[in-house]
Amino acid sequence: MFNKLYPILLEYYPMKKWWPGTSPLEIAVGTILTQNTSWKGVEKSIFALKEAGKMEIRAILELSDDELAELIRPSGFARLKTQRLKNLLNFIRENYGTVEEMKFAPKDSLRKELLSVNGVGRETADSILLYALEKSSFVIDAYTRRVLGRHGILDENLPYDELQAA
Template sequence: MKNRIFLEIFDRLYKFFGPQGWWPAETPFEVCVGAILTQNASWKNVERAIKNLKEINLLTPEALYNLSEKELSELIKPSGFYNLKAKRLKNFIHFLFENYGGSLEKMKEEEPETLRKKLLEIKGLGPETVDSILLYALDKPFFVVDAYTYRILSRHGLCPEETSYEELQSLFHENLDKDTDLFKEYHALLVACGKNFCKKREPLCKDCPLSYLR
């Protein structure tokens, strides 16, 4: 049986914050690039890196495939760890071309669990990045888990202190309908709650929409 509290959390956050409009991108490919660049970076800096690529029409799989890793790393400098991220982006682009001829549409046709396994084999792509790509770029129902998710759930006794990414993710998969729109909005709302109220050191429970959650 589903635990109703997972829907209640969503309802309360949605009522408080409203729709978050995630993922802020013009194309599914831009989502993929953003998901890789946002590792250890603020979204503002990711936006600057994406703008650099967009301004000279490089935000397509073909253009990035043909761009050297060195040129790419220069352009994405604002996102930090740019040499590493250029490598990761290149790894993803090569995977896309080797397996799906550079087409995200073709990649989308792959069986979801198989695709997830394959994406996780790309060097430098962890589960949060992979699930962000699957959910926000390809509309596959995989819940995206991050530090905010863990913090909020653990503070409400909904997950053990020691838990893995997969365990946290399966809590959402087991207790919610597998609805991509719901998953997209829910993750974004947890981030909003984490940033505004559920702070690492001093959570602002008094004013938080999740206070007195039972």
């Protein structure tokens, strides 16, 4: 269904860059930081990481948990997100080296790999695929569910994978 809907929407709403990150790494970091919070807090956290000169995989991983938690505190759940962010960045470093290198991996296998990372769920994995890696993926977030449900297109309570497959 989304494959039919997309060209219609694209005709009326030209393609725009949606995710405000300036690099694939910043976008990947943002996908963790935006979990269960508003974008305003994420912006503050990303700004703090940049101001501290830490917006690099190596630099973030070299921070102590306390140091990283302090920098990302505006995003909320700082301790939890510290671990999730380090899990994701360790995965990237160990398997690809950089976020940019992930672009060469097949989408389906990459999604499975991302989902194996503690703290990366379906919405986060699909956001990384779409926004950081520019791979086609339909992100099912709370807003998508609400729009689909309110317009009677699909039952907003369907499981993520069923909504995505529709």
